[in-house]
Amino acid sequence: KYEKIWLVFGMASLVLFLLIIGFAAFWKGTHPQSHIETIDPQNVEAHDAFKPENLGIREVADGKYIVNIVASAFNYDFGKDTEGTAIKTIRVPKGSTVLYQITTKDVVHGFQVAGTNVNMMVEPGHISRYETVMKNAGEFTIVCNEYCGIGHHQMYGTVEVY
Ligand code: CUA
Numbered sequence: 001k002y003e004k005i006w007l008v009f010g011m012a013s014l015v016l017f018l019l020i021i022g023f024a025a026f027w028k029g030t031h032p033q034s035h036i037e038t039i040d041p042q043n044v045e046a047h048d049a050f051k052p053e054n055l056g057i058r059e060v061a062d063g064k065y066i067v068n069i070v071a072s073a074f075n076y077d078f079g080k081d082t083e084g085t086a087i088k089t090i091r092v093p094k095g096s097t098v099l100y101q102i103t104t105k106d107v108v109h110g111f112q113v114a115g116t117n118v119n120m121m122v123e124p125g126h127i128s129r130y131e132t133v134m135k136n137a138g139e140f141t142i143v144c145n146e147y148c149g150i151g152h153h154q155m156y157g158t159v160e161v162y
Contacts, residue, residue: 056087063095065099073148074151090157090160096134097131097132101128102122102128105124112144119145
């Protein structure tokens, strides 16, 4: 008699967990990347997206942006501004669709925009891509969440949604 109750409870829990996973994956958009392109980590500039002049943010259509980044120990390269200073803050209007494209020249890094659903692993030889809508205004800190060496904690940047 009691076994039956527990069996039903067990099945119900399983269905509930599957529903939660399904909700997270399809509703909130936390699914893994759909395609991964390869790249030579020794020569990332050979790829158009990662040429020095193409790094950082670019508007590709109305309200659509691409952000190209090259990660290396211990820095995110977003290109340089007109004065030749390394860019550390990406500014994007609220509600924009942003495609983040990132690769690494050396070891595995992470690319997480804290407080958003952008969270990628960046592996040498691959391009990690994630497109999302930046729904909320604010300053979001970019952090590396894969331990990559002595300067791991110094890898950071900012996405400012205004
Ligand atoms: Cu890069 Cu940790």
